[in-house]
Amino acid sequence: MGLRYAPLRPLLFVLAGALLILVIAGCSSTDPQSTFYPKGPAARDQLNLFLLIFWLAVAVFVVVEGALLYAVIRFRRRKDQTELPKQVHGNNKLEIAWTILPVIVLAVIAIPTYITIHKQKDPPPDPTGKPIMVDVVGHQWWWEFKYPELGIVTATEMHIPVGRTVTFTLFSDDVVHSFWVPKLAGKTDVFPLQVNEGWFVADEPGTYFGLCAELCGLSHAQMRFKVVAQTQADFDAWIAAQKAPPAPAPAGLAARGATLFATKECVLCHTNTGPDGEGVQASRARAFENGGKAFAAPNLTHFATRKTFAGSIVDTNGESLAKWLLNPDNYKPGNRMAQLASVYTDPAKQLTRDEIDALVAYLLSRN
């Protein structure tokens, strides 16, 4: 008998070793995208539901695979077996039993599922009575966040106060995207025709990673963003900074950059004078679809308050900005700026090293 089990032994070692590696390598609380460490009620309910299903799944796995392995090992054909085994064609009682049994297991999954669907249908009440509203707009390949009640338009980093209910609408100006902050909530798709709605609450201050989860073209992998959850006081300070009128460019390099920003046609797509007007981004998006030279682009009025740019994959500093301006494809393949802006498409209008330095100085002064 012992010999017959022998081929399975290395397999068990491989499986046990693999599981160990997975647990060590797979799930750390510091992993920015992990779904195992929720920081808000929406993600927590989703995780609890997942864990219930997971443990049931483990039980089913052990029973079924155990039965299979047992049957294969126990009923191996021996050399002396020439007679046929009993020719059993079926067993109605057994078959009815293993039709009904899964139904019961499924009911255990289905009922909490319905409860959670119902619970997550509407946002929880906000402690102040008035949730924070954010309009999330997906663009190829960056995220725009508008706060219609606060008169703020920003990109790449969404600021929210902790403990407050944040309700958002989602809309795309081009192709289909999907909005996902694993530690706060699951995904909501972002469509150009249908306006979707969602909500989350952050329990504690922190920076939570998010990304686009629906294939949206070349730089899909670089369409990330961050949600910055702050205390109410920090959030109010952020609002004040965002609502401040654009600071005049300091004299010298930055002032030269301000001029270049206008003359090099940056302003065709980027606003630097406060929030974009209603419909401006949409009309840029339509222009692109009709073969024009514009595309919806991040508002740069308070660019330097954002810690990251280029789909939140690059830290905002002089060096990375210069590399970006030299060739945006360095960070985001296929991005619309390199494709459309005349400073990249027309060799005669190419930015010089000095011009790039001036633009960097100007952008870093946009506090």
Place this chain on the structure above:
Amino acid sequence: MATIAYPIPGILRRPTSTAGVWGWITTVDAKRIGVLYGVTALIFLISGGAAALVMRLQLAAPDNTLVSAGTYNALFTMHGTVMVFLFIMPINAAFANFLLPLMLGARDVAFPRLNALSYWLFLGGGLLLHLSFLTGGAPDAGWFSYANLTEKPYSPGHGIDYWILSLQILGAASIMSSLNFIVTIINMRCKGMSFMRMPIFVWIVFIVSFLLIFSMPVIAIALVLLTADRFAGSHFFFASGGGDPILWQHLFWIFGHPEVYILILPPMGMVSEIIPVFSRKPLFGYRAMVLASVFIAITGFAVWSHHMFSVGLGPIANTYFATATMLVAVPTGVKIFNWIATVWGGQVSLKSPMLFALGFVGLFTIGGISGVMHSSPPSDLQQTDTYFIVAHFHYVLFGGGMFGIMGGIYYWFPKITGRMLSDGLGKLHFWLMFIGFNVTFFPMHFVGLNGMPRRIYTYTEDMNFGALNMLETVGSFIMGASFLILAYNMWKSFQGGEKAGNDPWDANTLEWSIASPPPEHNFDEIPEVRSERPLFDQKHPELAHHPPAAHAAAAHHGHRHIHLPAPSYWPVIMAAAVTIAAIGLIYKNYPVFGIALGMVIVTLYAWVKEPVFAETKE
């Protein structure tokens, strides 16, 4: 036939020789068409597999720059499309073509020329898809090609056009062969073979054929609308013109979910043939297996929006689709329990076909369980579009589909070629594939739950996806190496493998009652059956419920001339014309398009006017 009422122009005469390359090109023999399907599918498997390995290399380390974003998008699009439409579907068709007439006790399928046309169209569609690579613009919007990314402003090249038209051709080929199989099964069963005595594999081909003729038209319509958008400036999916990209998702998954069952049911059928033979017991609960397959097929049309829980269809729709999806687990569970019960109390020989079949049951179970895990919408919102889903459907389509298909290859290869594959090499193949598969795909569950989305060509180091991705890449190359063993095993078998004889596995179904490889006319005498195990009844008359009729062979001894359908030139010509028309359309070269379409019509005329039999010299 000598008696033809009207003179036939030379060009319409049917070819008379079945020898050589031309014999294969003009063949209408279902067995030969099955072999063509199988060989072509295995060649396309190399293409789809190579794409997967390059993707695994790219993802092995963070911030890798082996391939560009554009190339990577093309690779996963080609990998998905090739594996679904050019490997699993045609290799299933290969088994169906070869085995259906043999299992039914028939001489051929109902429409032999249509059968040939299906194959040549499939080849044309497959080559067309690959031509996009050579012309520098492979499709890059995924095998699901969600609108409106596929619209002109966002996908200006020819890649999407190649994808649309090759799928359209492949779909037409599938519908034709499905109609053919349905008519064959209804009309050409041998004496005594009632529906409930058909081998389970035949049942499944029957069910899958219905799935195909109901689901393929849906994707065909979606593709026509997308063609109109791209070629004629309409706005079916173009949001700024008022079109709805979500419409594409509904249409795609109304096709796409049944498609999953189209892929997985035939390997289930193969496994259901293999396990009883190597357990020396009948299939446990034959009727329940048939009913479960029918139930799975019908439910397949009622669950499509579980691919779309994040779309925002609302709580009522999500509740319904969650419930319907969970219900699929019930008949699927019945199947798994019945397979285990078939083994239970039997005498199991772990020959290579059986190893792959048991691998199917074990791994498909994992895919089934993870399927239930994301049937719950709130939980799925964290899992959808992550590597958790990639792990899930590879456990279904590779752990299930590929292992089942490999079991089928090891099991029926002796019948097809007349020679055995080496069992030792087969076992080595199995264990390498089993280990490689699990090392590749099991960690994907974890990396997915850790937040790695699908379809990204790179990731940054701070995401902590690197270690598991490296492990997956190692596993994928172990898996790739296992296929080299299969290739070597086949080559060795052709070089002089052990002769198979009629019935090397002590099997139950009619194909094992005749020579390996079977003669062109299959059966000297059409058999008569009394149960779903006709060959078992012959070998064990003492156990049969109704003893088989004293075999007819003695009574009708004399050789009779058996009329078989003659070969034809027209299927391959028509398929070529259709493919050329598609190329003309892609490049808006309307003269080429028009001439090729004209050629299709001329071919149709010749097809109709062709005599039923070749003129013989007698």
